[in-house]
Amino acid sequence: MADPTFDPNTLIAATREAFAPVLKAQQEGFKTLERIARLQYAFAGDVLESGLARVNAAFTATTAAELMHKHSELNSQFADKIRARTEEFANVTSEIQSKISQYGNEIASKAVPSRKAA
Secondary structure, three states: OOOOOOOHHHHHHHHHHHHHHHHHHHHHHHHHHHHHHHHHHHHHHHHHHHHHHHHHHHHHOOOHHHHHHHHHHHHHHHHHHHHHHHHHHHHHHHHHHHHHHHHHHHHHHHHHHHHHHO
16 A cells, blocks of 8 residues: 655655765766876877977077987986876876775665665
């Protein structure tokens, strides 16, 4: 028989509680996406700066040996920047993996009691 004291607020609160980990995971996903976009933007800036420095070196060098020396310096500086960016990307990737497993566990723990109740 139907329950005459049906409370929609209780149903809404239970739904919010059940989907809270999913919402939290979605919010963290957007934050992570923004972080990756910022890292890619910074990487593009490094590439642009390196290219401009190479053009500047080509215009200011007076001899071929000087140009080669400036280009080798620029190559080492660019390699250091790329190495640092790669480490940042690796850190972000490991953080993403840990957060995904954490939220997956939270979602699973919320889903298991509701399946037992049904």
